[in-house]
Amino acid sequence: MKKLSARRRHPLAAVVVLLLALAATGGLYAAFAPADKAQADETAQSLAIEEGKKLYTVGCASCHGTGGQGTSDGPSLIGVGSAAVDFQVGTGRMPAQQPGAQVPKKKNIYSQAEIDQLAAYISSLGPGPVTPTEKQYNPEGADIARGGDLFRTNCAQCHNFTGEGGALTHGKYAPNLEGVSPKHIYEAMQTGPQNMPSFPDTTMPEQEKRDIIAYIQTVNSGEAETPGGLSLGGLGPVSEGLFAWVFGLGALIATAIWVAAHTAKAKKS
Amino acid sequence: MSTATDKRKAPAGERVADWADGRLGIYSLAKANMRKIFPDHWSFMLGEVALYSFIIIILTGVYLTLFFHPSMNEVEYHGSYVPMQGVLMSEAYASTLDISFDVRGGLLIRQIHHWAALIFLAAMMVHMMRVFFTGAFRKPREINWLFGFLLFVLGMFTGFTGYSLPDDLLSGTGVRFMQGAILSVPVVGTYLSMFLFGGEFPGGDIVARFYSIHILLLPGIMLGLLVAHLILVFYHKHTQFAGPGRTNNNVVGMPLLPIYMAKAGGFFFLVFGVISVISAIASINPIWALGPYRPDQVSTGAQPDWYMGFSEGLIRVMPGWEINLWGHTLVLGVFIPLVIFPLVLATIAVYPFIESWVTGDKREHHILDRPRNAPTRTAFGVAWLTWYFVLLIGGGNDLWATHFHLSINSITWFVRIFFFAGPVLAFIITKRICMGLQRRDKDKVLHGRESGIIKRLPHGEFVEVHEPLTQEALHTLTAHQQYTPREIGPTVDENGVERKVSRTERLRARLSKAYYGKDNQVAKPTVEEYKEITSGHGHH
Numbered sequence: 001m002k003k004l005s006a007r008r009r010h011p012l013a014a015v016v017v018l019l020l021a022l023a024a025t026g027g028l029y030a031a032f033a034p035a036d037k038a039q040a041d042e043t044a045q046s047l048a049i050e051e052g053k054k055l056y057t058v059g060c061a062s063c064h065g066t067g068g069q070g071t072s073d074g075p076s077l078i079g080v081g082s083a084a085v086d087f088q089v090g091t092g093r094m095p096a097q098q099p100g101a102q103v104p105k106k107k108n109i110y111s112q113a114e115i116d117q118l119a120a121y122i123s124s125l126g127p128g129p130v131t132p133t134e135k136q137y138n139p140e141g142a143d144i145a146r147g148g149d150l151f152r153t154n155c156a157q158c159h160n161f162t163g164e165g166g167a168l169t170h171g172k173y174a175p176n177l178e179g180v181s182p183k184h185i186y187e188a189m190q191t192g193p194q195n196m197p198s199f200p201d202t203t204m205p206e207q208e209k210r211d212i213i214a215y216i217q218t219v220n221s222g223e224a225e226t227p228g229g230l231s232l233g234g235l236g237p238v239s240e241g242l243f244a245w246v247f248g249l250g251a252l253i254a255t256a257i258w259v260a261a262h263t264a265k266a267k268k269s
Numbered sequence: 270m271s272t273a274t275d276k277r278k279a280p281a282g283e284r285v286a287d288w289a290d291g292r293l294g295i296y297s298l299a300k301a302n303m304r305k306i307f308p309d310h311w312s313f314m315l316g317e318v319a320l321y322s323f324i325i326i327i328l329t330g331v332y333l334t335l336f337f338h339p340s341m342n343e344v345e346y347h348g349s350y351v352p353m354q355g356v357l358m359s360e361a362y363a364s365t366l367d368i369s370f371d372v373r374g375g376l377l378i379r380q381i382h383h384w385a386a387l388i389f390l391a392a393m394m395v396h397m398m399r400v401f402f403t404g405a406f407r408k409p410r411e412i413n414w415l416f417g418f419l420l421f422v423l424g425m426f427t428g429f430t431g432y433s434l435p436d437d438l439l440s441g442t443g444v445r446f447m448q449g450a451i452l453s454v455p456v457v458g459t460y461l462s463m464f465l466f467g468g469e470f471p472g473g474d475i476v477a478r479f480y481s482i483h484i485l486l487l488p489g490i491m492l493g494l495l496v497a498h499l500i501l502v503f504y505h506k507h508t509q510f511a512g513p514g515r516t517n518n519n520v521v522g523m524p525l526l527p528i529y530m531a532k533a534g535g536f537f538f539l540v541f542g543v544i545s546v547i548s549a550i551a552s553i554n555p556i557w558a559l560g561p562y563r564p565d566q567v568s569t570g571a572q573p574d575w576y577m578g579f580s581e582g583l584i585r586v587m588p589g590w591e592i593n594l595w596g597h598t599l600v601l602g603v604f605i606p607l608v609i610f611p612l613v614l615a616t617i618a619v620y621p622f623i624e625s626w627v628t629g630d631k632r633e634h635h636i637l638d639r640p641r642n643a644p645t646r647t648a649f650g651v652a653w654l655t656w657y658f659v660l661l662i663g664g665g666n667d668l669w670a671t672h673f674h675l676s677i678n679s680i681t682w683f684v685r686i687f688f689f690a691g692p693v694l695a696f697i698i699t700k701r702i703c704m705g706l707q708r709r710d711k712d713k714v715l716h717g718r719e720s721g722i723i724k725r726l727p728h729g730e731f732v733e734v735h736e737p738l739t740q741e742a743l744h745t746l747t748a749h750q751q752y753t754p755r756e757i758g759p760t761v762d763e764n765g766v767e768r769k770v771s772r773t774e775r776l777r778a779r780l781s782k783a784y785y786g787k788d789n790q791v792a793k794p795t796v797e798e799y800k801e802i803t804s805g806h807g808h809h
C-alpha cells in the first residue's frame with residue numbers, strides 16, 4: 001500500500017485514473033448495451049424510412065399528401081400501420097389509379113423490400129397494426145373446422161360460404177379470396193380495407209385468424225378438393241340452374257331431335 | 270326343361286301372356302290401346318323427358334331414404350370429411366355428409382337426384398311452353414293442361430322441400446326466407462309460422478315435416494296426377510301438326526307397340542344416361558362446403574334452385590315498404606311479392622280459358638297451330654316468359670353484378686322497370702315478327718320459293734325466278750283456320766228497341782278484334798288469289 005500511497009501524487013496519476021474509469025465504463029457499456037446491432041438497426045431503420053419517404057413522395061404523396069396527412073384524393077395514412085401498407089401495396093391496390101366504386105386489385109409494381117420501406121415510413125408517422133410475422137399467419141396445424149365456423153359467422157355474409165366473393169351496393173364488392181396469400185388474408189382482417197370491417201386481435205385472436213386462413217386455403221384455392229366434380233364456379237344454384245338448362249336440357253333436346261329424326265319410316269321402296 | 274315326351278309347347282312369352290290374360294283380362298285392354306298412334310316430332314318428346322326424369326328422381330330418392338335421417342337432433346360430426354370434424358350439426362346434415370362421403374355411391378345418387386330435379390322442372394316448363402305455343406291446350410285438352418300445370422307447381426314445392434332437407438346453411442337460409450314470407454301475412458302470419466315450425470323458428474320439427482311432405486305427400490299426389498295426365502293423353506289421342514293426310518279426325522304416326530314403345534324405352538335410357546353423365550362430372554349442392562345451418566349465420570350469394578328463382582327475384586327487387594299501424598307492422602316489401610308469386614303462375618295457367626272465351630270456339634282441336642299463325646297467343650306467351658326471366662335475373666342480381674362488373678343497384682332498377690315494360694315490349698315485338706312470318710308464308714304460297722336465280726328478260730329487266738311450292742308444302746302453309754272477329758251484333762232489335770250490350774260482351778268483342786282483326790293477323794291466301802296469280806306467268 002505504501003507504494004500506492006507514495007505514487008498517489010504522481011503527476012500522471014490523474015491520467016491513469018481517468019484511463020481506468022474510461023475502460024470500466026467502456027467495459028460496462030460493452031457488457032450491457034446491445035451496442036452494435038442496435039446502432040446498425042437504427043441506422044437501417046432510418047435508412048428505410050428515408051428510402052420509404054422517397055418512394056412515397058414519388059408514388060403516393062399526390063393522393064395522400066406530402067406528410068401522409070391525406071388530400072381530397074386519398075385518406076390520411078397517419079396511424080394506419082405497416083400492415084395496411086403491406087396489404088394495400090402488396091395486393092396491388094395501391095397506388096390507386098382511376099377513381100371507381102372500389103380500388104381494384106392489380107399487378108403489384110413494388111418489390112417486397114420497397115414495400116417494407118414504404119411501410120416503415122408510414123408507420124413512422126404514427127403507430128398502427130404491424131405487419132405480421134410468418135409465425136402469426138402460417139396456417140400449418142390450425143383447426144380447419146373451427147376456421148370454417150368462424151368464417152361463416154364473420155366473413156360469409158360478404159365473401160360467400162367458401163370465399164367466392166359477393167356483391168355490395170353500388171358496384172362495390174367483396175372479392176373472391178382464391179389465391180390470396182396467408183399474409184394478406186391476415187392483414188385484411190387486421191386492417192379492414194375499404195368496406196370490410198377490421199377484426200383486431202382483441203376481438204379475433206391470432207389463433208382464430210390462423211384457423212380462418214387454414215379454412216380458406218382448404219376450400220378455396222387451386223388445390224381445393226371438389227369431390228362432386230366440376231365446381232361450376234362454386235356459385236351455387238344460379239350456375240347449377242344455368243348448367244342444367246344449357247347442358248342438361250340442351251343435351252336432352254338434342255337427343256330428342258336425334259331420336260325423332262331416326263324414325264321408323266316405312267321403307268321407301 | 271322340356272322333354273321329348275312333352276307336347277309342343279307355346280313359346281315362354283306366349284305362355285306368360287296367356288297366364289296373365291286369364292287372370293287380368295289384359296288382352297282386350299292391350300288390343301284397344303297397343304295400336305294407339307303416336308306422331309313423331311321432337312317437341313312431343315319433351316313431356317317424356319319430364320316423365321323419365323321423374324322416374325329417375327323416384328328411384329334415386331328411394332335409395333337416399335335408406336341413409337338419410339330426418340332429424341334435427343344435434344350431433345358432433347366425426348365422419349371422413351376433415352374440414353367438418355368436430356362441428357356441431359343436425360343429424361340431417363350429418364347424414365347427408367355421410368351419404369356424400371361414406372355411403373357407397375351415395376354422392377353420385379345424391380347428385381343424380383338433384384340434377385334430375387332441376388332437369389325435371391326445366392323439361393316440364395319447356396313441355397308446357399310447347400303445349401302453349403302450339404295451342405295444344407284447346408278443347409278437349411283444357412283439363413290436361415291444368416293437370417300439367419299442377420304437376421309443375423307441385424314439382425316446384427317438392428324440389429323446395431327436398432332442397433331444405435339436408436339442413437345446410439344455404440337451404441336453411443331458404444327456409445328462413447320462406448318463414449319471413451309467411452310472417453308477412455297480415456293477422457295470421459305469426460300463427461301460421463308457429464304452426465308450421467312447431468314453435469319458434471327453426472325449432473326441431475321442420476326437417477321431419479318437410480321429409481314427409483317431400484317423400485310421401487307431394488310425390489304421391491304427383492304420381493296420381495301424372496297417371497291421370499297420361500290416361501288423358503291416351504284418351505284424347507295425340508295432337509299433330511298440319512300436313513298432308515293429317516286431319517282433325519286422324520293421327521298419323523307410329524303405333525304404340527312395338528315401334529313407339531321401343532323408341533320410348535330407348536329414350537328413357539338415353540335420358541338416364543345424360544343425367545348420369547352430368548351427375549358424374551358436375552358437382553351440385555356441395556353441402557359440405559356450405560356448413561350446417563345456424564340461425565346466426567348467413568352467406569351472400571344464397572339463392573334457391575332455379576325454379577324458385579323468380580320468387581327470390583320478386584323479393585329482391587321489391588322496395589322495402591312497411592306500414593306501421595297501432596303497434597303492428599305490415600311488411601309490404603315481402604307481402605306484395607308473396608301475393609304476386611301465385612299470380613305469375615296463374616297468369617299462364619288461366620290463359621287457355623281466356624282464349625276460348627274470346628274465340629267462343631266450342632269445337633275440338635287436334636291439329637296444332639304453328640306459333641306464327643296465332644300471333645296474339647304467341648306474343649302473350651313470349652311476354653309471360655319475358656316476365657318470368659326478368660324475375661330470374663332479379664333473383665341472381667348479385668351474381669350478375671360481380672360477374673359483369675355492374676352495380677347491383679342498377680340491375681335492381683333494370684328489373685323493376687322491365688318487370689312492367691319487358692312483357693309489353695316482348696308482346697309488341699313478337700306479334701310483329703309473327704305477322705311478318707305470316708306475310709312471308711303468304712308470299713311463298715302465292716309466288717313460290719325464291720330460287721336465287723336471276724334472269725334477264727329480253728327487254729333488259731331483271732327478275733328472280735320463283736319456284737312454285739309442292740302441293741304438300743302448300744297444304745301445310747295454308748291448313749290453319751283463321752277466325753274472324755266477333756261482332757257485337759245489332760244493338761237494336763226488329764222493333765227498334767235498343768238492346769243493352771253488357772260490359773263483358775263489349776270487352777269480348779274488343780279482345781276478339783285485337784286477336785283477329787285485319788291488323789292483327791294476315792289473311793291467308795284464298796283459292797282465287799292463288800289461281801289468279803299462278804294461272805298467268807310463272808313469276809310475278
Ligand code: HEM
Nearest residue numbers: 327330331333334337383386427428431432434484488554
Ligand atoms: C318430383 C319429385 C322430387 C323432386 C323434384 C326432388 C328434389 C329433391 C332435391 C332438390 C333434394 C336435395 C338434394 C340435395 O342436394 O341434397 C332432394 C333430397 C331428397 N329427396 Fe327428393 N325429390 C323428389 C322426389 C323424391 C322422392 C319420391 C323421394 C323418396 C322416395 C325423395 C327422397 C329424397 C331424400 C331422402 C332427400 C334428402 C337426401 C339428400 O339431401 O341427400 N325425393 N330431393
